Amino acid sequence: MKKPITSIPFEVSPEQEQRLSEAIEKNRAREGALMPILQEAQKIFGYLPLKVQMTISDALDVPLEEIYGVATFYSQFTLAPKGEYDISVCLGTACYVRGVGAVLNRLQEKLGIGAEETTSDGKFSISTCRCIGCCGLAPVLTVNGEVFGRLVPEDVDVILDKYMDGGESGELARAESE
Numbered sequence: 001m002k003k004p005i006t007s008i009p010f011e012v013s014p015e016q017e018q019r020l021s022e023a024i025e026k027n028r029a030r031e032g033a034l035m036p037i038l039q040e041a042q043k044i045f046g047y048l049p050l051k052v053q054m055t056i057s058d059a060l061d062v063p064l065e066e067i068y069g070v071a072t073f074y075s076q077f078t079l080a081p082k083g084e085y086d087i088s089v090c091l092g093t094a095c096y097v098r099g100v101g102a103v104l105n106r107l108q109e110k111l112g113i114g115a116e117e118t119t120s121d122g123k124f125s126i127s128t129c130r131c132i133g134c135c136g137l138a139p140v141l142t143v144n145g146e147v148f149g150r151l152v153p154e155d156v157d158v159i160l161d162k163y164m165d166g167g168e169s170g171e172l173a174r175a176e177s178e
Contacts, residue, residue, distance in 0.1 A: 010049045010051055012045075012051070012052075016044050016045065019040075019044050020040075020041055020044055020052065020055065020056075023036075023037055023040035023041065023044070024037055024056065024059045024060070027040075028059070028060065033060065034056070034060065034062060034066075034067065034070055035070070037056055037060070038056070038067070038070060038071060038077060039076070041056065042076075042077060042078070046081055046082060047077075047078045047079060047080055047081045047082065048071050048077055048078065048079055049079070050079075053067045053068060053071065075129065075130075078127075080116070080117075080118065080125075081118060081122070081125075082118065082125045082127070083118045083119060083122055083123050083124040083125035084122060084123050084124070085123060085124050085125075085143050085144055085163045086124075086125050086127065086143070086144055087107065087124060087125065087126050087127070087141055087142070087143050088127050088128070088129050088132070088141060088142045088143075089103065089104045089107065089115070089126065089127070089128050089129070089141045090128075090129055090130075090131060090132040090134070090138070090139065090140045090141065091104075091128050091129065091130060092129075092130055092131035092132070092135065092138075094135035094138035094139075095132075095135075095138040095139040095140055096139075097138070098138040098139045099139055099152070100138070100139035100140075100141075100151070102152075102153045103139055103141065103151045103152070103153050103155070103156060104126075104128070105153070106153035106154075106156040106157075107126060107141075107156050107160075108126065110156055110157065110160055111124050111126065111160070113125075113126060114126070115127065115128045116128070123163075123164075124160075124163070132147065134147055134149055136149075137149025137150055138150075139151045141159075143159065143163060
């Protein structure tokens with residue numbers, strides 16, 4: 001069983017530092033500057049580590065607690081790095097009623113991690129969301145935005161094999177037909 005990443009070393013490259021500084025300066029004077037700065041920071045780093053939140057806090061003279069509150073309130077932000085393959089499982093009503101819980105359990109079992117965690121090799125992460133907007137295909141999950149629908153727990157093996165191999169192996173006929 002793989003262990004989730006618990007302590008993530010974080011280093012900022014000079015290019016990333018420059019890009020963050022530019023994002024802060026570009027947005028500093030505008031009303032509601034925090035949101036676009038956090039969005040840009042997440043694009044730069046892939047997530048919002050504490051060091052980045054502290055830098056933004058100092059630059060804007062905004063309490064760190066406020067930045068943390070915004071970053072944890074909006075689902076578009078993440079405080080932990082995502083895997084190379086970010087798997088998002090829909091927990092909306094249609095998916096829930098049609099058995100996404102068993103699909104999520106199988107996924108967690110196969111990867112050895114829970115929701116909102118990343119495998120120790122950094123290859124996979126699992127997140128959950130409220131609705132992907134594909135209710136007619138329920139239950140649904142996405143991998144880096146690619147939609148897989150009409151799932152049963154056994155489909156998890158085929159989906160993971162596709163990404164473990166890094167290729168196009170494995171087909172899910174149910175999701176592509178109809």
